[in-house]
Structures are given as structure tokens and as C-alpha cells.
Amino acid sequence: MRKRTVIILICAVSAAIVAAGLGVLIWWLVTRDNSYTVIRLSGEGIGDSSYTAALTRIHDHGDMFWWFYPTVAASGTSRPLILWLDGVTGVPPSLSANLGMFGPYDINFNKRENSWVEQYNLLFIDAPLGTGFSTPLSKDEIPKTIEENAEHLATTLKSFYSVHGSYRNAPLYIFGQGYGAQLALALAIELQNHRRLNPRGVVIANGIISPALVMSKLGFYLEELGYIADNGRPAIETLAKDVSDLVTAGNYRNAFDEFTSLGEFVNEKAGAIAVNLAYIVEKKTQETPNSRDYFGQYEYLRQVSKADVDIMNSVVASALGIPPNVTFDANRDDVIDIFKSTFMIPATEKIEYILQNTDVAVSIYNGNLDAVSNTPGQLEWINNLKWSGQDDFKKTLRGTLIVNSLVEGYFRETPRLKFYWMNAAGQSVPLDSPSAINVVLGRITAN
Structure with a gap:
């Protein structure tokens, strides 16, 4: 009887070891990706805020730089994750959005009051490859199309989740300012169609969509x-x-x-x-x-x-x-x-595709004092989008955005498409109207 008990115990332990080994093998097969390597950067840091800075080495192409700040709000891994992109003619997000507008520290490295990190997880990616701290192996490896950029961004985002897997269920909102709006749209489509990741929303910030x-x-x-x-x-x-x-x-x-x-x-x-x-x-x-x-x-x-x-x-x-x-x-x-070969090509079809074929919400805000993306011109393409909910959007009454007893702008909102007119702001609304954009953020991420 004792011998049989020992045999059963040995079999049980062996089975557990095999199962554990199989689990490790499955984990290795699922997470192993020969297309990139994550290089976590180590320095003295800036201030005392928690952060991760890393290079995603996309093999045969170059290094994509990203900088992540987890929110200080409670239940941080369930709070929205804001991915911020700019574009070829803008200032890289690691500088403009992070230090210039709403990161935990300002450009003088002072603690910023009312930083977005108080409510949101912030991920800044310098894109396209060749801008900011993102460095190509050679000029030939700089992406030639928006779609190539989307692939690089999707790989970089995948690498982020490989480091911070606990944020996989955080609602993802992809922001694109200026030409970065086209990168944001292409990334959302790439994630939806090929990466089996469904962003909660795309936000177009004074976007260069149909210049x-x-x-x-x-x-x-x-x-x-x-x-x-x-x-x-x-x-x-x-x-x-x-x-x-x-x-x-x-x-x-x-x-x-x-x-x-x-x-x-x-x-x-x-x-x-x-x-x-x-x-x-x-x-x-x-x-x-x-x-x-x-x-x-x-x-x-x-x-x-x-x-x-x-x-x-x-x-x-x-x-x-x-x-x-x-x-x-x-x-x-x-x-x-x-x-230069693609910058002026309109991207309205990408917005229409997202609205018509996905569950991803599209939000647009525009500073009324931005001439490049002037609001009357933006409304020309917005009011002529072709998708099933366009009539409902145009029939929705415009509301007034009141912040601290001031009229900071106006809004028209439907579940899938939202537009915000931002008074007293140019292209960089978070820099020009920080209080107003915080209210808009709350409205965009409310659902």
C-alpha cells in the first residue's frame, strides 16, 4: 500500500512538472517574437514619477523610442491609456506633448499641475522612424507609406504590452496631432484588421486630414x-x-x-x-x-x-x-x-472606413485659431463624410462647452463621432487651453 502511494505521488509530481513545463513552453511560443527586441533604457531619470523609457528594435529597420508614465490614479491598469502621436512636420511627442503640454513634468523639469497622468496612462512614441529619438538603420529604412508606419507603430505597441502586460485591458485611445492624425488612423485600422486589438477610440487633434x-x-x-x-x-x-x-x-x-x-x-x-x-x-x-x-x-x-x-x-x-x-x-x-510624396493625400476614406466597419469611436477637436487646420476647412470634410451615422451626426444639436463659467468652445456628439470647437486655442490645444481640454478628455473617455 505504501509503495503504491509513493508511486501515485511520484506520478502526480511528474504530471505537475510536465504541466508546468508545457505552460512555460506555451508562454514562450506565444510571447516569442523574432521581429523585435525591447531595450529598456536605464538612467537617472527625471523627477520621481514612475516611468519606462525604451527602444523597440524592429529588426532590419531601426529603433522606435517610447516613453510611458503610468497614471497615479487608483486602479491604474483599468484607466484609459492615451497613446500620443505627432507627425513629420510636428515636434516629436517625447518633447512637445510630454514636456511641452501635459506630461508629469514641464519643459523646465518642474512638476506640472493638472498633468494628464493624474487621470490617464500616457504613452509617447516618437514616430515616424527617423524623428525624435527613433532612429533608422539607414535612410532607406525610413517608412515610405502610412501603412509601413502603422506596422512599425503596431509592433512598438506590441512590445509595450510585452513589458506592461497588465495594461492590455486598459481602454486604448490613439491621439494624433497635425499629421500625426493620419498615423493614428492607419494604426487603428492596422490593429483592428491584423493585430486583433480593438482601440476604444481615435482622437484627431487639429488633424491634417485633407490639407x-x-x-x-x-x-x-x-x-x-x-x-x-x-x-x-x-x-x-x-x-x-x-x-x-x-x-x-x-x-x-x-x-x-x-x-x-x-x-x-x-x-x-x-x-x-x-x-x-x-x-x-x-x-x-x-x-x-x-x-x-x-x-x-x-x-x-x-x-x-x-x-x-x-x-x-x-x-x-x-x-x-x-x-x-x-x-x-x-x-x-x-x-x-x-x-512629400504622400503628405497631401487626403485621409478621409480612413475615417469613413473606421466609422463604417469597426466599433472604434472617432473624436475630433480643433483649435479655432489654427490657420493650417482652420475650422471652416475642417468642417468641409467632416460634414461630407460618408457613413451610415452621418445624418444623425449632422442633425445633433451643438452644445456649449462651459468651463469655470467661461465659454471655451462648442461640441456636437454622437456615440461614434464627436467634434469639438475649441476657442482661444491654436494647433496645440492642450498647451493653449489646458482646462478646456481636460473637460473634453473626460467627455471622450466617459464611455
């Missing part, structure tokens, strides 16, 4: 604000038609060059006088044809923060443990040159 169409309303917009002389509107509308004709003909590179000459054109040929408000013309002025500050956003961030925006190389890189051979934003000119 030639939006530009057609710029003359009207500046005239209504009183910023141009009598001949200014027809001059701008002539330029806008030239850009539109180039886009129609598929001549996207020349269309891009004309589009990004807008600031100089407005100042020199449209009779603009003292129009260099931080909200408007400075956002679209390029100092030289080779300048990386195509829309003046670096200069705007420098003026508002009254700080040196070159801190990414001088301070942040060493604090995070960035490899010494990596220079912040060193490849942006190459990225811009490549994206």
Missing part, C-alpha cells in the same frame, strides 16, 4: 478675423486652387512645397500686417527651405515655455540613458523629403 481642401477656406478664415488686406483673400484662394490642382494631378511633392510656403505667402502677398500671432502664422512659417521647423511649432513651444527646447540632447538623453550615438530629431529632413 488642400482645408486650405481652400483659409482666405475666408483670415478675412473674417481681419488679418489680411482687401486683396488677401483672392490671392490666398488662387494659391489654394493651385495646390488643389497639383493634388488632383497627383503631383504631391510640388503640392507639399506650395502648401508649406503658406506663411511666407500670407505675410508677403496677402497684405497681412502683424499677423504673427502665436496661434496663426507662426505655426506655418518656415525660416529656410531646409528648416525642420516647417510649421513654426518649435519656435512656438520655445516662446510659450520660455525655455530651451534643445534640452532633449543636452539633458533628457543622458537622464534616460539614450545611447550616445543617437541625436534627437537628426533624421527629420530625410523623413520630410520622403513624405
